[in-house]
Amino acid sequence: MLLVSCSAPAASSAARPVIGPDSTVRVAAGPQYMRGGVHQFFWGRHYRRLWAVPVQAPVLNLRTIVPGGLTPTEAGGSFQTKNLRLVGRNGVQYVLRSVDKDATKALPENLRDGPIGRLMKDQTSVINPYGAYIVPALATAAGVYHTNPRLVYVADDPALGTFRKEFANALYLLEERPEGDQSAVRSFGRSARVESSRKVFTTLAFNPAARVDARQYLRARLFDMWLGDWSRREDQWRWASFPGAGGATVYRAIPRDRDHAFFKFDDGLLTHIIGWVKSNYQSFHEHIRLRDVEGLNRAARPLDKSLLVYLTAADFRQVADSMRLSLSDQVIKSALTVWPKEVYALAGAEFDRNLRGRRDQLPAVAARFYELLAHEIEIPGTDQPERFIIGPAGPGQLRVQVFSLRAGRPDSLINQRTFNPGETRSVKLFGLGGNDVFELRGLPDQQFEVGIYDGAGQDLVELFAAPGEAAHPTNVMVYDSGDGNTLRVAKPIKTQAYVPAATEFDAAGWLLRHRLY
Numbered sequence: 001m002l003l004v005s006c007s008a009p010a011a012s013s014a015a016r017p018v019i020g021p022d023s024t025v026r027v028a029a030g031p032q033y034m035r036g037g038v039h040q041f042f043w044g045r046h047y048r049r050l051w052a053v054p055v056q057a058p059v060l061n062l063r064t065i066v067p068g069g070l071t072p073t074e075a076g077g078s079f080q081t082k083n084l085r086l087v088g089r090n091g092v093q094y095v096l097r098s099v100d101k102d103a104t105k106a107l108p109e110n111l112r113d114g115p116i117g118r119l120m121k122d123q124t125s126v127i128n129p130y131g132a133y134i135v136p137a138l139a140t141a142a143g144v145y146h147t148n149p150r151l152v153y154v155a156d157d158p159a160l161g162t163f164r165k166e167f168a169n170a171l172y173l174l175e176e177r178p179e180g181d182q183s184a185v186r187s188f189g190r191s192a193r194v195e196s197s198r199k200v201f202t203t204l205a206f207n208p209a210a211r212v213d214a215r216q217y218l219r220a221r222l223f224d225m226w227l228g229d230w231s232r233r234e235d236q237w238r239w240a241s242f243p244g245a246g247g248a249t250v251y252r253a254i255p256r257d258r259d260h261a262f263f264k265f266d267d268g269l270l271t272h273i274i275g276w277v278k279s280n281y282q283s284f285h286e287h288i289r290l291r292d293v294e295g296l297n298r299a300a301r302p303l304d305k306s307l308l309v310y311l312t313a314a315d316f317r318q319v320a321d322s323m324r325l326s327l328s329d330q331v332i333k334s335a336l337t338v339w340p341k342e343v344y345a346l347a348g349a350e351f352d353r354n355l356r357g358r359r360d361q362l363p364a365v366a367a368r369f370y371e372l373l374a375h376e377i378e379i380p381g382t383d384q385p386e387r388f389i390i391g392p393a394g395p396g397q398l399r400v401q402v403f404s405l406r407a408g409r410p411d412s413l414i415n416q417r418t419f420n421p422g423e424t425r426s427v428k429l430f431g432l433g434g435n436d437v438f439e440l441r442g443l444p445d446q447q448f449e450v451g452i453y454d455g456a457g458q459d460l461v462e463l464f465a466a467p468g469e470a471a472h473p474t475n476v477m478v479y480d481s482g483d484g485n486t487l488r489v490a491k492p493i494k495t496q497a498y499v500p501a502a503t504e505f506d507a508a509g510w511l512l513r514h515r516l517y
Contacts, residue, residue, distance in 0.1 A: 025153045026054040029099045029171050033125040044268030046125035050347060055130075055340035057171060060096075060152040062086070062159040065174075070094060072163045080105070080124075081259060084167050085177065092184075093177040096154065098170060099129050101259065126265045130343050132173055132258040134351075135227070136187065137335035141326050143216075144223045145240060145254040146187050149173035151340075178238040178254045188254055191240030198516045200239040200251050205432070205507035208382045208404040208414055210249045212239070212307050218319050220253045221304065224261075225296055225365055226327075226358050228284035231260040232300040234514045246412075262351075286357035293368045302513045305378055310415045313370050313423070320366035327359045374423040383433030383507040385457070387411055390429070390450065391441030393418045398444045400427060405437070421447035431455040433506040439464060440493070443474040450476040456506040458484040463493060481505075 030051035040048070063069040068089030077083035082098040101124045104112040111117050132149050139146035154160070156168040179196070182188040203210045224232050236257045244250040262284040266275040275281045279295030282288075288296070297304060332355045336348050381388070385405040393399035399418045403411035419427060426449035429438065433456040440463040444450050452461060461478050478487060478495045487495060502509040511517035 023059040023155075024056050025059060025155075026056050027153055027171055028052055028054045029129040030124065033122065035122070040268065042268055042270045043119070043122065044126070044265065044271045046123075046264050046267065047128050047347075048125045050343055051125055051129055053342045053346060055151075055342050057151050057153040057340075060154050060157075060172070060174065062157060066092075066094075069159075072160055072167075075163055075166065081257075082167065084163055084172075091180075093179060094174060095177045096152075096167065096172040096174055097149070097257075098172055099151075100124065100170065101127060123271075126263055126271075127259055128262040128264070128347070129171075130339055131227075131262040134335045134338055135258050135261065137338065138227075138327065138331065138355075139223065139255075140187070141328075141331040141335075142219065142223050142226075142323050143326065144220045145189055145252065147175040147178060147254075147256055148187055149175040178240075178256060182240070189240040189242070189252055191242060191252075193241045194254065195239050195241060195251075197234040197237050197239065197514070198511075200241075201234070201511055201514055201516050202507075203249070204251075204382070205380075205510050206383050207249075208384050208386065208412075209247060210251070211244070211414075212251045212253070214308055214311050215315060215319055217253045217307050218311060218316065219323060220255050221297070221300065221308075222320055222323055222362060222366055222369075224255065224300070225288065225293070225369070226323075226355070226362065227258070227261040228263050228282055228288075228296075228358075229255075229258060229261040230263065230280050230282050230296050230299060231257075232297075232303070234303060234516055237303075284354060286354045288358055288361050288365050290364060290368045293365060294372050297369065297372075302515075304373055306380065306514070308373055309377060309379055310417045311370075312417070313367070313374070316366045316370040317363060320363045324359055324362045327355075329356060332356060332359070371423070374419075375425055377419065377424055377427045378430065379427065380430045380510055381432045381434065381436055381455075383456070385434035385436055386414070386431065387437040387439065388429050388431070388452075389439045389441055390427075390444060390452075391439075392444060396421055396445050396447065398424075398427065398448050398450070400429070405434075419448065421445065425449060426451065428453065430504055430510070431457065431459050432510060433457055435459060438462070438478075440476065440489070442466065443469055443472050443492070444476060446473045446475045448475060450474075452476070452478045453500065453504050454479065454481050454483070454485050455500060455504060456483070458486070460486045460488070462486075462488040463490065 033048045034052040066088050070086040070088055072084055073087050074085040080101040080103050084096040086094040103120045104117040136146050136148050152172055152174045154172055178194050181192050182194045183190050183192045238254040239251040242250045264283050265281045266272045266283045279292050280298045282296045387403040387405055389401040397418055397420050401416040402414045428451040430453045435457045436459045438452050438461040474492050476493045479498045480495055481500050503512045508517055
């Protein structure tokens with residue numbers, strides 16, 4: 001057994017001990033994060049003890065880990081995590097993700113080695129170095145797709161080739177890379193085609209026959225909140241594709257990169273103050289503050305507004321109740337036992353308590369999440385022609401239906417939803433590209449602010465009102481870009497000339513909302 005400190009300076013390759021192909025090491029992921037009491041008082045205790053405790057990890061043997069071995073092909077990663085892509089003989093891809101992080105890469109070079117850089121590096125201790133390790137068992141119980149990380153130690157292995165200097169002698173998580181044909185991987189839904197967010201959202205914006213399984217995505221998002229994972233921007237997802245009815249493609253979410261799950265930030269004087277200002281820096285406690293659900297989900301808000309727009313309060317309630325029941329005390333306890341025994345001894349009881357407390361809150365969290373999303377609605381079309389039908393659906397209610405216009409064939413309903421003013425203040429419809437039709441079948445209740453944005457193409461906006469109905473007050477505005485639209489509306493509907501923003505104009509512009517274009 002070899003005791004290794006990851007923070008120690010690298011020795012020459014000749015001075016390093018030889019590690020056999022089936023060796024294990026005892027290694028501390030980040031003993032440099034263990035600081036004195038005064039520093040911890042101001043800058044937080046965080047997970048410093050977990051970073052400093054040595055744990056046992058197998059040494060990765062690239063030649064034998066899978067039949068035929070793995071070959072390193074490409075280095076990458078975010079501003080914090082080092083990644084190394086590996087490919088097997090059969091073409092299946094894996095990735096090594098560094099346990100230790102370095103947020104200073106986001107700083108200008110002249111600040112990285114100074115006080116600001118050292119402080120940012122020290123705050124890596126807000127991350128649980130072994131948090132991702134317990135997620136698969138919890139995700140399986142919750143019905144959420146997931147990667148399957150394994151804790152490994154990468155030695156100074158010649159098989160690393162040109163990546164040897166940068167990646168040797170450190171702890172990593174080894175997991176399947178969710179891309180391409182994953183029909184052999186159950187935790188990716190055995191999808192024959194897993195795609196990136198950029199590719200999927202481009203397809204959604206151009207093809208009305210493609211859709212995301214919204215209830216499955218909601219389940220994944222509630223799971224994020226349960227774990228306290230607040231960094232769920234678009235690139236943190238991959239998408240399993242499946243054939244749907246009538247030639248449609250259905251996408252289901254695969255969350256990846258759990259670096260910010262179980263975040264612990266507010267246990268120092270100064271970090272506590274920062275946490276009040278940066279409300280997205282949510283710490284993993286026994287209870288989720290309902291007033292801060294907005295901050296917890298801020299990074300994913302563009303995704304959530306687009307993908308959950310047609311779900312109702314009942315959908316949110318049903319998914320939350322189902323998850324609460326599936327995440328039993330025994331499921332939580334069993335998941336925690338996969339931790340190294342040293343980690344479990346330090347954090348097992350705390351995590352068991354916090355996960356059970358947060359689980360019981362899921363219905364209340366889902367209700368608050370729905371309330372935030374329902375207040376202001378945005379419904380996009382695609383760059384193909386669509387028909388939007390807007391009109392009353394009973395006293396005080398508003399219904400929006402979106403149809404795909406297909407030449408020589410009946411219109412095909414894409415989706416619909418009924419809104420009530422107790423939940424929703426405004427509804428904005430974006431035609432994007434294509435020659436779209438907006439039909440107002442009666443006047444919406446004046447409690448709703450309805451905005452119609454024509455976008456690209458020559459669109460038709462038409463009011464069908466019963467005799468005498470035009471005298472009723474309403475709050476509808478048609479935004480006309482002046483590119484050849486036909487407006488058959490009259491008072492009390494208002495029209496306004498406008499110059500469309502890039503994010504309102506067409507499918508490519510809509511992708512800007514998701515930082516994907």
